Amino acid sequence: MPHAIGQRWLSDNESELGIGLLSDFDARTVTLSFPATGDRRVYSKNDAPITRLTFAEGEKIRHLDDWQMQVTSIEEKNGVLVYFGTHAETGEETGLLETEIHPAIIVNKPQDRLFAGQVDRLEHFNLRYQCLQQRARLQSSELRGLNGARIGLIPHQLHIAKEAGQRYAPRLLLADEVGLGKTIEAGLILHQQLLTERAQRVLILVPEPLLHQWLVELLRRFNITAALFDKERVAEAMLDGLNPFETEQVVLCAQSLLNNKKYHEAAVEAGWDLLIVDEAHHLSWDNGKPSRSYQQVAELADETPGLLLLTATPDQLGHEGHFARLRLLDPNRFHDYQSFVNEEQSYQQVADAANALLDKELLSDDQLRLLNELISENDIEPQLKCVQDTSLADDLRDQARTELLQQLLDRHGTSRVLFRNTRAAIQGFPKRCLNISELALPSAYQTALKLNRKSDPQEQLVQALSPEQSYCELEGDSDAWLNIDPRLDWLIDTLAEVKPAKVLLICSLKRTVLQLAEALRNKTGMQVAVFHEDMSIVERDRAAAHFADDEQGAQILLCSEIGSEGRNFQFAHHLVLFDLPLNPDLLEQRIGRLDRIGQQHDIQIHLPVFAETAQLRLLQWLHQGLNAIESTLSIGKQLYDEFEQPLLDGLRLQTDAEHWQQLLNHTRQRRDELIAMLESGRDRLLEISSRGQGSAEQLVNAIAEQDDDIALTQFMLRLWDVYGVNQDEKGEQCIALMPSEGMLGGDLPTLTEEGATVTFDRSTALSREDVQFLSWDHPMVAGAVDAILGTTTGSTNVAVLKNKALPEGSYMLQVVFTLHAPAPGHLQLARFLPAEPIRLLLDKRANDLSDKVDFDQLSPQLSPIGKHTATKLVAALRQQLPPLLRTAESLAQQRAEQATAQANQLADDYFRAELDRLSALKAVNPNVRDDEIDHLQGQSILAQQALEQAQVRLESVQLIVVHHA
Helix, strand or coil: CCCCCCCEEEECCCHHHCCEEEEEECCCEEEEEECCCCEEEEEECCCCCEEECCCCCCCEEEECCCCEEEEEEEEEECCEEEEEEEECCCCCEEEEEHHHECCCCCCCCHHHHHHCCCCCCHHHHHHHHHHHHHHHHHHHCCCCCCCCCCCCCCHHHHHHHHHHHCCCCCEEEECCCCCCCHHHHHHHHHHHHHHCCCCCCEEEEECHHHHHHHHHHHHHHHCCCCEEECHHHHHHHHHCCCCHHHCCCEEEEEHHHHHCHHHHHHHHHHCCCEEEECCHHHCCEECCEECHHHHHHHHHHHHCCEEEEECCCCCCCCHHHHHHHHHHHCCCCCCCHHHHHHHHHHHHHHHHHHHHHHCCCCCCHHHHHHHHHHCCCCCCHHHHHHHHCCCCCHHHHHHHHHHHHHHHHCCCCCCCCEECCCCCCCCCCCCEEEEEEEECCCHHHHHHHHHCCCCCHHHHHHHHHCHHHHHHHHHCCCCHHHHCCHHHHHHHHHHHHHCCCCEEEECCCHHHHHHHHHHHHHHHCCCEEEECCCCCHHHHHHHHHHHHCCCCCCCEEEECHHHHCCCCCCCCCEEEECCCCCCHHHHHHHHHCCCCCCCCCCEEEEEEEECCCHHHHHHHHHHHHCCCCCCCCCCHHHHHHHHHHHHHHHHCCCCCHHHHHHHHHHHHHHHHHHHHHHHHCCCHHHHHHHHCCCHHHHHHHHHHHHHHCCHHHHHHHHHHHHHCEEEEEEECCEEEEEECCCCCCCCCCCCECCEEEEECCHHHHHHCCCCEECCCCCHHHHHHHHHHHCCCCCCEEEEEECCCCCCCCCEEEEEEEEEECCCCHHHCHHHCCCCCCEEEEEECCCCECCCCCCHHHHHHHEEECCHHHHHHHHHHCCCCHHHHHHHHHHHHHHHHHHHHHHHHHHHHHHHHHHHHHHHHHHHHCCCCCHHHHHHHHHHHHHHHHHHHCCEEEEEEEEEEEECCC
16 A cells, blocks of 8 residues: 555554654655554655554544544545544444544554554464463462461461461461461561451551561562661651551551650551551550550451451460450450350360360260250251260261361351461470580680679679670770680680581670681681671671582571571571570570571480689579570560569679579479469460361462472473573572563563572572572562453464365464453452453354364464465454454453352352351350451352453454465
C-alpha cells in the first residue's frame, strides 16, 4: 500500500505511544506524529518497525469527537481508508475517515494487536501461557505463605502457622518455650496474612534490643521489608505535619517509643489490620493495675482486628498477668479474673480425661459423662465403647482414643487463643555437653586487681569477672592482656583439636572480638570471621557466608553479644563462651544460636575459666545451681531476680566458701521446686493441639514434596532466558544472576544492579543467608509472573507447523482465555475459582482440537517466522479469523459457566461446613469469637456475589499456519 499523509500507523516497539499519524515521507524516510503523547519519530522507509493500523468489519472505532461506530464496510481513497458503519448512539449510517480516528486508542487486546500486526515472539507466547498456569497454581495452593520461608520444616511451627495464618484477624498468644521458634511462627502467620491480603497494615512492637533481630528475620526469612521507626524518624515526619505511622504498611518499632504520648496517639489513629507484640510478659498487670505498656497495647488492640502476643513465659510471672494478656485478646470473653479462675477448675476435669486417654487408661464413669456432655453434638458412643473394651486389639482402641482426642482439641479451654509447645513434648533436640577448662590466673592479673581495686560495687563486679581490664588500665595498652592471658593459647589449641569443625565464639564486647581475631591471624595465619554491632547488615551477611563456606571459609566466627541475636548458625556444633553473662536468658540466647531443632550433632560448649575467681563462681551458679548450660531453663531470669543480691555479693568474693555452697544448694532447691510446679501444671491436651500431631507431619511432607519438585526450577530457568537475565552456575546449588540491558518486563524484585545469588535448595539457603531462597512465594518469582501478565507480552504470535499429514496452507487458531471474578484479595476467591487458563485449539472449520493436542505436545512442533511474513499471513486471513475468535469465545463461555457452577458449590460447601463447625464449637467453647462467625457469614455472601460476576477474558491468541517446506 503506498504511503499517504493522514494514514494511521502503530509503533511495533513503543505501543504506549498510541496511534501514530503519518505526517511526512520521502524516498528514504517516514515520519509519524503521535498526538496522544506529543512524540515524533522518523523511521527508515525500508525497515521501519511500524505496522499499518486497519480495522475489520464488525469492529468498533472511535472518532476524534469521542463517538463510536461499528464498521460495516471499508473503502480506500488516495491511500487513506474510509470506514462506513452504524453510529453507536444514533443508529444512523455514517462514515469515518482514517485521519479522524481518535489518537488515544491503545491497541492492547490480543485480537486487536494481532490484526494490527503487533506479533510477539514464539517463546514469549509460550512463557505467557506458562505464567498463567503458574499463577493459577499459586492462587489455589494450600501451602501459600508456608513453603517459601527460609526455615527448616519443623512440624509444630508449620501447624501453628497454618492454623492461625488462615484465620480472619487471628488473636492469639504464642507461648512456645525458648528455642521453639515463636518469632518464626509469627513471621509465617504474618507472611500468609500479607500474601492473602487478609492484612495489609501491620504494626510490630518489640523490646529495643530485639529490633535488629526482627528486622533481619523478617527480611531474610520471609522477604518482608519492615520500616524501622525510631524517635528521629517519627519526630521528623511530625514536623512536616504527617502522621508517620500512616506512611508505611509494615512498621517495626520499640514499644518504648510509644511512651511519648503524641507518638502513641499517632500510632492508634493510623489504624492497623494486625498488631504483633514480642516479649508480651512485660505487659504486666499487678493487683488489678495495668502497667503503662499494658495500657498502650490495650488501646491499640481495641482498634486492631488481629493481635499476636509472643512470650515464652505466659504464666510464670503471675497467673493474674496471664489472664490480663488473654484479656487483651478478647476483653468480652476474659472480663473477670475470678470467673476465669473458676472456669479453669473445670478444665482440670477435661485434662484428667485427656490424660487418661493419652496414658491409655480406662475412663471413669465421671469422665465418660464429661466427654459425652462436652462432645454432645457428635455420637461418640462407639469410640467410648471401643476405648473401654479391653478385649479389642490395641490398634483399634488407639484409633478410637485418637478420634476422641481430636474432638476434644477445639473444645478445650483456651486452645483456640493459646499455643504452647514445650521441649518436653517436642522431640529432636541435641544434647548439650559442657567442656570446662580451669586455667590459672596470671600473677600479673592478681597484681593488677590488688593495685587497681575499685570502690564502686558495679566496677568491682566487672573487675572480678574480667581481670584483663584492670591489667590493661595499668599498662595503658588495651590489648596488652593478649601477651599473658592463657585463654588465647587455649583457644588456638581447641581450634586445632576440633579442626575442621566450625567454631562459634561469643563474648560480651566488640573490642575483645577484634583483639582476639587479630591475635589469631598473627599467631596462626588462619582465616577468621568477625561479627559485631558496628557492622552493616551486608557486612554481617558476608561474615556469616565466609563462616558457612566449607571449602574456603573461616573455621571460627568471633561474635560480640549481637551474635546471640537473630542468626542461625546450626551448621556448627562447637560453641566457645569466652565469658559468661549474668543474665541466664542471655546465656540461653547464646547457646540457642546452635541448639535448635534440626541440629544434627550434640552441642559441644567450651568454656575457659580462671580457677578460684568470680568467673568460676558464676559458672558454678549457672551450671550447678541453675543447670542452665546443659539444659534449657525458661525460669532463669525469675531465679536471677530472686537471688540477685547474694549472687552479686558472692561474685565480689564477699562470701566465704561455706556460704557460697549454701547459695548454690538453695538455688538448686528453688529451681527444682519451680520446675516441679511447671510440670504439674502441664496441659498435655493443649500441647497436642499446639503441635498438631498427625496433621503437622502431613503438612511437612507436602512442603518437602514441593521442595523436591523441579517444576519451579525449570520454569524460572526458562523465564530468565526469555526475560533477559544472565545466569552463571556458582556450585553448591547456587546460581548467580545479573540483569541485562532492556530486560523484557523491566526490573525484577530483589534483583539489583549488582545482581543476586539464588538457590532452590532449602538446606543451602539455611546455611547461606547471603543467598536468596527461591520458592513459589518469593517476590522475584511472583514479580516475574506479574511483570509478564501485567503487560501485553506474549499475547499474540504467528507460527508455522511443519506437518505433512496436514494440508499445505491450512491453519489453526490457538486461543487462551482466563476466568475472572472481581473480588477483594482478602476473600481469596481463587480457593474456589483459580484463574486456570481455558485453552482452545480451533481448526479452520471451528472444530476444537484442544482435548486431542495439548499445549506441551504442540509447542515443540512450531517454528517461529519473521514479523513481516507473520503480518502478511494475518492480513491474508483477516476476514476468516474474527468468526473463529467469536466461536472460541462462545466455547470458553460454556466452560466458564461449568467452572463457575463448580466454584459456587465448593464455596457453599466450604462456608457451610465452617459455619456449622464454629457454631457447634461456640456452644461448648466460648473462645470462638462472635466476629469470627459474623465475618465468615459475610465472606460467604461476598463470595457468592463475586462468582455471579465471573467473566472470561482473552489472554492470548496464536495463528498457526501449516507449511511443508
